[in-house]
Amino acid sequence: MKKLTRILALVLSLAMVVVLASCDSLKGTDETTVTTALAGTVPIDKGAIKVGVLHITSIEDTSGYTFAHHSGIMEMKESLGLKDEQVIEKDNVSDTDIPATKAAIQDLINAGCNIIFATSFNYMNTMEEFANNPDYQDIIFSHCSGYKSNNVNFNNYFGRIYEARYLAGIAAGLKAKQLNKPLLGYVAAMDVTMSEVTGGIDAWALGIQSVYPEAKVKVKVTGSWYNPEAEKAAAQALIDAGCVVIGQHCDSDVTQTTAQDNGVFGCGYNSDMTPFAPKGHICAPIWNWGVYYTAAVQAAIDGTWKPVNYYEGMNKGLVDISPINEDVAAPGTKEAVEAAKAKIASGELFVFTGPLYDNTGKLVLAAGEKLTDAQITGGMTYYIKGVDLL
Amino acid sequence: MTNVINFIVAAVLSGTPLLFATTGEILTQRSGNLNLGVEGMMWLGAFAGFYTAYKTENPVLAVLAAFGLAAFGALIYAFLTVTMKANQNVTGLTLTTFGIGLSLVMGYAMIDSAGGAPKVSSELRASLAPADIPFLSDIPYVGKLLFQYNPLVYLGIAVAALSAVYLYRTRTGLNVRAVGENPSSADAAGINVTAAKYINILIGGGICGIGGAYMSLVTANGSWQPAGIVNGNGWIAVALVIFVSWNPAKAILGSFIFGAFNSLTNYIPASVVEIPKAFYQMLPFVLTTVVLIITSIRKSRENSQPAGCGINYFREER
Known part of the structure; x- marks a missing residue:
C-alpha cells in the first residue's frame, strides 16, 4: 500500500512538471503574438x-x-x-x-x-x-x-464645453437684463479648486457679462456630482438670496424644476431640460x-x-446648446446666441481672452492673451470678477 | 429677518423626511425592536409613493401606497425577528439592502416603460405645493414661517404628535412600552407581546415609507432620480431617535434642528465665514454623541433606550 502511494506521488509530481512546462511554452507563444499588434495600428474587422x-x-x-x-x-x-x-x-x-x-x-x-x-x-x-x-x-x-x-x-x-456655457450665459444674461435684476446663481458640484467646474462658471459669467456687464453670479457648492437633495437646497438658497436665473453643473434636473416652482429661470446641463421645466428652463449646454x-x-x-x-468643441459639433426655449427667453436671445456661436465656430471669438481679472481684482490674463488648453482644463482655479460664493 | 425666516423654512423642509423616519423608528424601538432597515423602507416608500402618484395622480393614494409597501418591508423584518427570532441588526441591515435594490430595479422598469424620465403631473405637484391658507398665509413673516408649508409637513407633525399621545397617554401605548422594556414581565401581565411588536413594527415601517415618498415627491420635485432619492436620511433618523430620547414629541423639534444643520451650509453667507462643508455635515452626529454621553451620565430611565430593545424575546427562556 505504501509503495503504491509513493508511485502515485511520483506520477503526480511528474505530471505537474509537464503541465508547468507546457504552460511556460504557451506563455511564450502568447507574448510573440501580442507584440506584433500594437493598439490602433492594425485594421480590425x-x-x-x-x-x-x-x-x-x-x-x-x-x-x-x-x-x-x-x-x-x-x-x-x-x-x-x-x-x-x-x-x-x-x-x-x-x-x-x-x-x-x-x-x-x-x-x-x-x-x-x-x-x-x-x-x-x-x-x-x-x-x-x-x-x-x-x-x-x-x-x-x-x-x-x-x-x-x-x-x-x-x-x-x-x-470645449465652456464654449456652450458662454452661449448659455448670453441667454441667461439677457433674461436677467429683461427682468432688470443683475443677480444670477449657480449650483456647482465641486468647489473652486476643480478646474472643470470653475472654468464652466467663469465661461457662463463671461457670457452673462458680455450682454449685462453689471450682473453678478453667486455660487453654491454641493460637494457631489449627483445629489438631488443638496441640489434642491442649494438652488432654493440662491433663489432666497434673490437670484433670478440659476445655472448648474450637477447631474439632476432638480435645480431647474426648483427655479420654475419659484417663478425664476435657469440653464441646465448635459441634456435639454426644457421638457422638465417648460416655464423655467431657457437652454442648456449639452454634449454630443x-x-x-x-x-x-x-x-x-x-x-x-x-x-x-x-x-x-463647437466646430466639430461635440458641444452645443439645446434649442432656446422661446416661451421663456428674452426677446432677441436666439439672434444674439447665433451670432456668438458663428464667431466661436469661425475662431473670431475665443472665450478666455484677456484682460481677465479674478474676483479679488488681480489680473490673471493680460489684455489680448488667450488661455492655453492646459490652463483651461487644469488651471482655472479662480472665480473671475463678478463671481462669488454665496 | 427675511433671511432668517428663509433659513427656518429650509430647515423645516429638510427635517420633514427625518421627522417621519424618526417617528416610525421610535414606534418600532419602543416595542423592543431595533430596525436598521429605515433607509430601505424609505426607499420602498419613495418608489411606491412616486409610482402611485405618477399613475393615479392622487396624492392620498400615493401616501397610502408608500405606507403600504414600506409596511410590507417591515412585515418581512417582523416575521424574521419576532416569529423566527433572527438577529435584529443583521435583519435590519438586510432590509436596507433589499429595499434599496428592489426600488431601484422597479424604478428602472418604470423608466423603461415610460421611455424616458417619468415625472408626476403638474396637478399632483400643485397638490403638494406650499399651502396658501386664506388670511393666515398672508400674515407678514408669521404666514411664511407657519402657514406656507406643503401638506406633508403638517401631516408629519400630526403623525408625530399622535404617536406621542399613543405611547404616553393610552393603555395600549403603556403596554407597548412595557413590552419594549421587559417583554417577559409584560407577557406575565397578560400583554400579547407578539401582537404588540408586529403592530408597532408595521406602523413604524409604514411611517418611514411616507418619509421616503416625501423625498421623491417633494424634495426631488416629483422626478424619479434613479439613484439619489433617499440620500442617507434613513441613517440620520437612526441617530435622531437617540437624540430625541425615543420620544416622538421631541422628534418634531429634533428633526427640525437636524434639518437646520443641513441648511446651515446654504444660509451662512460665505462672505461672513467660510466653513468647510464637511464640518456642517458632521454637526448632527457630534450633537447625537453629546446627547448620548449626557443621557448615559444622568442614567435617566425615561430618556434611555428601551431595555429590551435589540434583544429577541423567547418565552421559554428563563
Whole structure:
C-alpha cells in the first residue's frame, strides 16, 4: 500500500512538471503574438471590434452626465452598425473605488474589448496602469476629462464645453437684463479648486457679462456630482438670496424644476431640460459625445487610431446648446446666441481672452492673451470678477 | 429677518423626511425592536409613493401606497425577528439592502416603460405645493414661517404628535412600552407581546415609507432620480431617535434642528465665514454623541433606550 502511494506521488509530481512546462511554452507563444499588434495600428474587422465603456452612474439616467455619454455610445453603435454584443457598458462604477474600477476594466478586457472608454475623471490612474501593462498593448484605452496619455495606446478626450456655457450665459444674461435684476446663481458640484467646474462658471459669467456687464453670479457648492437633495437646497438658497436665473453643473434636473416652482429661470446641463421645466428652463449646454465615439471607434476599425489627445468643441459639433426655449427667453436671445456661436465656430471669438481679472481684482490674463488648453482644463482655479460664493 | 425666516423654512423642509423616519423608528424601538432597515423602507416608500402618484395622480393614494409597501418591508423584518427570532441588526441591515435594490430595479422598469424620465403631473405637484391658507398665509413673516408649508409637513407633525399621545397617554401605548422594556414581565401581565411588536413594527415601517415618498415627491420635485432619492436620511433618523430620547414629541423639534444643520451650509453667507462643508455635515452626529454621553451620565430611565430593545424575546427562556 505504501509503495503504491509513493508511485502515485511520483506520477503526480511528474505530471505537474509537464503541465508547468507546457504552460511556460504557451506563455511564450502568447507574448510573440501580442507584440506584433500594437493598439490602433492594425485594421480590425468591423464584426470583430468590441467596445467597452465605464460609466460612473446608471445608464438608465434620464438627463445627466451618464445619460449624455450613454446616448453618445448608442449613437456610435447605430451609425457604425455594431451589434448589441459588440458594446459592453459597465455602469454605476464609482470612480473613487479603485478595486471596483480595476475589476470593471479587467472584465472588459476579459470580454475581449479592443477599445475601452472610461468616462469619469478618477478612473484616470487605474486606466493608466492597465494601458502600461505589457500584456494589454493591443487594447486602446481612452479616458474622458483627465490629462494623462502614454503615446502608445492611451489617450484622453474632452470638449470645449465652456464654449456652450458662454452661449448659455448670453441667454441667461439677457433674461436677467429683461427682468432688470443683475443677480444670477449657480449650483456647482465641486468647489473652486476643480478646474472643470470653475472654468464652466467663469465661461457662463463671461457670457452673462458680455450682454449685462453689471450682473453678478453667486455660487453654491454641493460637494457631489449627483445629489438631488443638496441640489434642491442649494438652488432654493440662491433663489432666497434673490437670484433670478440659476445655472448648474450637477447631474439632476432638480435645480431647474426648483427655479420654475419659484417663478425664476435657469440653464441646465448635459441634456435639454426644457421638457422638465417648460416655464423655467431657457437652454442648456449639452454634449454630443457620439461625435467622438464614432470617430474613435471608426479609427480603431481602420487601423488609423492615434494616441493623441482629443479636445474639440463647437466646430466639430461635440458641444452645443439645446434649442432656446422661446416661451421663456428674452426677446432677441436666439439672434444674439447665433451670432456668438458663428464667431466661436469661425475662431473670431475665443472665450478666455484677456484682460481677465479674478474676483479679488488681480489680473490673471493680460489684455489680448488667450488661455492655453492646459490652463483651461487644469488651471482655472479662480472665480473671475463678478463671481462669488454665496 | 427675511433671511432668517428663509433659513427656518429650509430647515423645516429638510427635517420633514427625518421627522417621519424618526417617528416610525421610535414606534418600532419602543416595542423592543431595533430596525436598521429605515433607509430601505424609505426607499420602498419613495418608489411606491412616486409610482402611485405618477399613475393615479392622487396624492392620498400615493401616501397610502408608500405606507403600504414600506409596511410590507417591515412585515418581512417582523416575521424574521419576532416569529423566527433572527438577529435584529443583521435583519435590519438586510432590509436596507433589499429595499434599496428592489426600488431601484422597479424604478428602472418604470423608466423603461415610460421611455424616458417619468415625472408626476403638474396637478399632483400643485397638490403638494406650499399651502396658501386664506388670511393666515398672508400674515407678514408669521404666514411664511407657519402657514406656507406643503401638506406633508403638517401631516408629519400630526403623525408625530399622535404617536406621542399613543405611547404616553393610552393603555395600549403603556403596554407597548412595557413590552419594549421587559417583554417577559409584560407577557406575565397578560400583554400579547407578539401582537404588540408586529403592530408597532408595521406602523413604524409604514411611517418611514411616507418619509421616503416625501423625498421623491417633494424634495426631488416629483422626478424619479434613479439613484439619489433617499440620500442617507434613513441613517440620520437612526441617530435622531437617540437624540430625541425615543420620544416622538421631541422628534418634531429634533428633526427640525437636524434639518437646520443641513441648511446651515446654504444660509451662512460665505462672505461672513467660510466653513468647510464637511464640518456642517458632521454637526448632527457630534450633537447625537453629546446627547448620548449626557443621557448615559444622568442614567435617566425615561430618556434611555428601551431595555429590551435589540434583544429577541423567547418565552421559554428563563
